Amino acid sequence: MVQWLSATSSAPRRVGPADDRTTADDALRRIRAGESLLYGGDFQNARQLLAALGRRLTPRPPKGAPPAEAFRRERHRRREAHLLLNRLLVPVAAGWRIPLPRAPDVAEALAAALGPGPEGDGMLPLRELLGAVGAHQWRKGGVPVPALGARVHPHHGVFAPVRGEYAELIGAALAGRDLAGKLVFDVGTGTGVLAFLAARRGARVIATDSEPRAVACARENAGRLGLAGQVEVREADLFPEGQADLVLCNPPWIPADAHTPLERAVYDPGGRFLSRFVEGLAGHLAPGGEGWLVLSDLAERLGLREPGALEASFAAAGLRRVEARTAPAVHPRSKEQEDPLHEARAGEVTTLHVLRTA
Ligand SMILES: C[S@@+](CC[C@H](N)C(=O)[O-])C[C@H]1O[C@@H](n2cnc3c(N)ncnc32)[C@H](O)[C@@H]1O
Structure with missing residues (x-):
């Protein structure tokens, strides 16, 4: 069984494959329909797909919107980002290794954020992985x-x-x-x-x-x-x-x-x-x-x-x-x-x- 390793999102109900041929529009349609996508291609392409998905979500509230309205819309946008963007997953192997081409070594950052890694195969939202890597820089410095x-x-x-x-x-x-x-x-x-x-x-x-x-x-x-x-x-x-x-x-x-x-x-x-x-x-x-x-x-x-x-x-x-x-x-x-x-x-x-x- 593939272990769910996220500390912030609940386990996905439905997981399908995605790779370097998956377009952002197709990925967005699938994640909006409730599917989580386990990326099997190049790690850097997965990052680009995540960024492209982010650009396609609800736009930021317009400048000059009344503060209460801007806050309400911004919270909605962030909630949507949390729910949808965390459906783009990457595989994780023992020792917090990411078994994808061009994946960086994130073992130290993930161990610091999430504890001991999986013994077998696991998966994690790419967005959470990137957040843990950023946080680790702060923790070290x-x-x-x-x-x-x-x-x-x-x-x-x-x-x-x-x-x-x-x-x-x-x-x-x-x-x-x-x-x-x-x-x-x-x-x-x-x-x-x-x-x-x-x-x-x-x-x-x-x-x-x-x-x-x-x-x-x-x-x-x-x-x-x-x-x-x-x-x-x-x-x-x-x-x-x-x-x-x-x-x-x-x-x-x-x-x-x-x-x-x-x-x-x-x-x-x-x-x-x-x-x-x-x-x-x-x-x-x-x-x-x-x-x-x-x-x-x-x-x-x-x-x-x-x-x-x-x-x-x-x-x-x-x-x-x-x-x-x-x-x-x-x-x-x-x-x-x-x-x-x-x-x-x-x-x-x-x-x-x-x-x-x-
Ligand atoms: C704004 S942060 C302030 C952290 C720190 N005191 C500082 O000034 O940087 C608020 C803190 O309250 C903690 N917190 C939230 N609910 C709490 C509760 N019911 N009891 C104790 N701590 C709580 C959070 O985990 C967080 O660390």
């Missing part, structure tokens, strides 16, 4: 975090701190503070970047994440930075037990459905992470403790959250905001003129909300 004065190494599927605004906001707010003897929670730690900023100021940190990949990643990064003795990483839903002097959180910031488990770092279905965090925060603050929530206002700009609703939720949860520090968007996507959400992203503001019990 790391992402510089100026606020930390170091690099963190994101694993495949773990949120990479490429949006510098929030780490800078937290770093600036921590500057000059001595957290020796203090306990800090970092809720939804990802690579561990915020936990490390607090640990560097002397704190003992308990960092949580619900994704096992993130837990493994944060532990590895803590070790690389020599902070493993100070930062304990736990797999957990939101808060660890107990109360802390400081609770840090950079939550998924867009209240919309996540199409894949990997999207749960960015998309917060029903806004539930955020509402549960706000409702649970007061119960996890030690006397005199503070919660530091970093959040962009993209949701308000896209019409996904009513202006003022966040502040109202603080009050309803028995919290008062004692300080708000803001930063304009400087992350690379905010500069992308071709992005259909450019208008909303260009004006995006990230706020560090400093919260105490009322």
Whole structure:
């Protein structure tokens, strides 16, 4: 039996052959009809076929579309891309070898992303393979975090701190503070970047994440930075037990459905992470403790959250905001003129909300 190796797509119901003679139009017709195509030709031609299929899907929303409409259409387009493009498959042999002419050596990248390879024959969406190869470059090279004065190494599927605004906001707010003897929670730690900023100021940190990949990643990064003795990483839903002097959180910031488990770092279905965090925060603050929530206002700009609703939720949860520090968007996507959400992203503001019990 051929093993299904994907971590993000469900196993195909129907698989047919494709090769260097398969045209993009024919392939699109077949994948739209529910068939998955197992490529048997040249690997580089398979890549070209994937790119040609991508160009044939729903076009991007037109420039100038209202932000809420642009967001809705862009999410639809991405969902379609996820469902349809992941139906172009490549064979995988033992040791993560791709038995196709001109296939690169991807064994190290696939082992890092997906674990031990198949013992016999397997198959994998080509798109997922290419994503794993890209992610592996980041994992090896790391992402510089100026606020930390170091690099963190994101694993495949773990949120990479490429949006510098929030780490800078937290770093600036921590500057000059001595957290020796203090306990800090970092809720939804990802690579561990915020936990490390607090640990560097002397704190003992308990960092949580619900994704096992993130837990493994944060532990590895803590070790690389020599902070493993100070930062304990736990797999957990939101808060660890107990109360802390400081609770840090950079939550998924867009209240919309996540199409894949990997999207749960960015998309917060029903806004539930955020509402549960706000409702649970007061119960996890030690006397005199503070919660530091970093959040962009993209949701308000896209019409996904009513202006003022966040502040109202603080009050309803028995919290008062004692300080708000803001930063304009400087992350690379905010500069992308071709992005259909450019208008909303260009004006995006990230706020560090400093919260105490009322
Ligand atoms: C925007 S990322 C932030 C990651 C990291 N703190 C940073 O600032 O780079 C949100 C993180 O929350 C995690 N997450 C999502 N739902 C969670 C839950 N219910 N409990 C704990 N962590 C969760 C995601 O896996 C992701 O790592």
